[in-house]
Amino acid sequence: MSHSKGRSGRARGPERHGGGVTLRRDAIPGSTADQRLLDSRTRGDWKTKDAWRALRILSEFVEGFDTLADLPPAVSVFGSARSLPDSDECKLAEELGAALARAGYAVITGGGPGVMEAANRGATEAGGLSVGLGIELPFEQGINDWVDMAIDFRYFFARKTMFVKYAQAFVVLPGGFGTMDELFEALTLVQTGKVTRFPVVLMGEAYWSGLLVWLRDTLATSGKIGAADLELILVTDDVATAVGHIIDADAALAAEQEALQESAIAQAGADQQAASTTRRED
Numbered sequence: 018m019s020h021s022k023g024r025s026g027r028a029r030g031p032e033r034h035g036g037g038v039t040l041r042r043d044a045i046p047g048s049t050a051d052q053r054l055l056d057s058r059t060r061g062d063w064k065t066k067d068a069w070r071a072l073r074i075l076s077e078f079v080e081g082f083d084t085l086a087d088l089p090p091a092v093s094v095f096g097s098a099r100s101l102p103d104s105d106e107c108k109l110a111e112e113l114g115a116a117l118a119r120a121g122y123a124v125i126t127g128g129g130p131g132v133m134e135a136a137n138r139g140a141t142e143a144g145g146l147s148v149g150l151g152i153e154l155p156f157e158q159g160i161n162d163w164v165d166m167a168i169d170f171r172y173f174f175a176r177k178t179m180f181v182k183y184a185q186a187f188v189v190l191p192g193g194f195g196t197m198d199e200l201f202e203a204l205t206l207v208q209t210g211k212v213t214r215f216p217v218v219l220m221g222e223a224y225w226s227g228l229l230v231w232l233r234d235t236l237a238t239s240g241k242i243g244a245a246d247l248e249l250i251l252v253t254d255d256v257a258t259a260v261g262h263i264i265d266a267d268a269a270l271a272a273e274q275e276a277l278q279e280s281a282i283a284q285a286g287a288d289q290q291a292a293s294t295t296r297r298e299d
Contacts, residue, residue, distance in 0.1 A: 081168055085168075089146065091124065095190065098132070107135040112256050116257070116260045129161060146166065216263050217250050219250055225252060
């Protein structure tokens with residue numbers, strides 16, 4: 018939740034964004050839209066309220082799809098909102114945002130402070146497009162000043178769809194539960210084939226080392242994931258390596274699509290020739 022000042026300098030107090038609505042001071046409800054949707058204690062009112070919630074949810078998808086439909090190739094960058102501007106991960110995120118922008122990618126973040134703000138700043142200062150997908154939270158910080166295109170969501174699942182649908186890759190820097198959530202959702206989508214040629218890059222080798230040991234020595238060893246699943250992740254502290262990995266994956270996907278298109282054209286030609294031969298024989 019943000020505390021900001023108006024043009025007069027007078028403090029406006031706490032502020033919450035939900036969709037196109039901004040609430041301040043006593044108008045802020047005690048719970049978020051996600052909390053009210055998922056709270057089992059209110060299940061009895063579904064006949065009167067959940068149908069309207071479904072329309073609100075639909076409107077978030079429509080607004081997201083409509084706003085981001087013309088977005089250039091993009092990369093979603095995740096990391097902690099709590100990281101300080103002079104932290105190693107923020108410096109790395111800013112360098113990454115700039116490198117992605119120079120490579121022709123828009124940068125998508127959660128639009129908040131910390132690592133997200135650093136990545137948006139790097140992209141903007143390098144002449145790229147910065148996108149912020151905000152979320153209604155009790156402790157919301159608001160959209161950072163380096164975002165060029167912002168959407169505020171009420172529902173996590175609508176927001177998470179946009180992170181995946183409009184990105185060619187995920188880069189994950191040190192973060193907390195929200196960052197872990199996005200990381201493992203991306204890995205699940207790649208592992209199950211829901212998305213293909215979708216690089217997942219972890220930056221901050223020291224930070225991720227314990228998790229990687231656990232994935233290898235516990236999950237893989239006990240057969241909960243396959244050894245090949247560990248290859249879905251690239252771990253590096255080098256920005257050029259991270260961006261190069263994303264570019265290479267894009268090139269491989271483009272080559273596959275071109276080969277499929279050529280194969281389809283060749284097959285159509287063969288089918289046409291066979292049909293023509295059949296007609297002559299008749």
